[in-house]
Amino acid sequence: MHLSEFQALLKKLYIHKDLDRGIKSTYIWLIEEIGELATLLNSQELDKTLISEELADIIAWTISIANILNIDIGEAIVRKYPNKCKKCKDSPCTCVK
Amino acid sequence: MHLSEFQALLKKLYIHKDLDRGIKSTYIWLIEEIGELATLLNSQELDKTLISEELADIIAWTISIANILNIDIGEAIVRKYPNKCKKCKDSPCTCVK
Numbered sequence: 001m002h003l004s005e006f007q008a009l010l011k012k013l014y015i016h017k018d019l020d021r022g023i024k025s026t027y028i029w030l031i032e033e034i035g036e037l038a039t040l041l042n043s044q045e046l047d048k049t050l051i052s053e054e055l056a057d058i059i060a061w062t063i064s065i066a067n068i069l070n071i072d073i074g075e076a077i078v079r080k081y082p083n084k085c086k087k088c089k090d091s092p093c094t095c096v097k
Numbered sequence: 098m099h100l101s102e103f104q105a106l107l108k109k110l111y112i113h114k115d116l117d118r119g120i121k122s123t124y125i126w127l128i129e130e131i132g133e134l135a136t137l138l139n140s141q142e143l144d145k146t147l148i149s150e151e152l153a154d155i156i157a158w159t160i161s162i163a164n165i166l167n168i169d170i171g172e173a174i175v176r177k178y179p180n181k182c183k184k185c186k187d188s189p190c191t192c193v194k
Contacts, residue, residue: 001171002099006178013182013190027138034131037162041124048166052173058159059170060178065134066152069145073156074098076149081103081157085110093110 003074010060011067018064026068030061100171107157108164115161123165127158 018026037054040047066073080086085093115123134151137144163170177183182190 001175003103006100006174009178009180013188016189017192023143024138027135031131034128038124041121046120046166048168051166052163052168052170053177055159055163055168055170056173056177059156059174062152062155062159066149069143069148071145071149071152073149073152076153077103077156078098080150080153081106083106091110092113095114 003077004072006060007063007067007073010063014064015067018068023065023068026061026064030058030065033057033061100174101169103157104160104163104170107160111161112164115165120162120165123158123161127155127162130154130158 021029033054037051037058040051040054063073065071066076084091085095087093088095118126130151134148134155137148137151160170162168163173181188182192184190185192
């Protein structure tokens with residue numbers, strides 16, 4: 001799926017609720033998903049299906065924050081992640097840290 | 098940008114570091130970005146440029162976790178986010194909460 005397509009889908013389904021809830025309350029929903037991911041990562045056996053759902057939720061709530069602020073997340077990603085490491089300029093990255 | 102394209106880019110640039118660092122340490126990098134976003138959201142004036150960079154970073158670290166586990170994030174999103182709300186089945190969503 002294209003990022004802008006996913007952002008548009010989330011806007012269509014949820015923007016009324018996102019705007020009503022506001023940005024800080026939406027951030028807390030994101031944190032809830034972050035916590036759920038921690039629980040899964042702390043399990044003895046990693047459940048890839050459940051983890052993949054949490055990762056999808058984290059990205060969705062992150063994009064909801066973008067929607068509230070009218071940020072184009074695809075553009076933001078292209079700007080922040082060019083086709084090489086932004087720090088060392090290499091591909092693959094050769095940064096020490 | 099297509100989600101699978103972004104996932105492939107991150108894999109090309111960073112998979113050796115992601116695997117070396119491991120999943121829990123990568124989760125902590127994600128949490129660092131989550132904290133940086135909180136700082137920006139707590140500012141008196143919201144800086145949309147900086148916030149968009151943090152949102153991009155959160156999505157990137159989330160996808161790094163997917164890369165470590167060989168999870169196709171595009172597939173996970175399509176499965177978790179069909180073209181209507183998964184709970185109320187409506188578009189836009191009409192869930193009360």
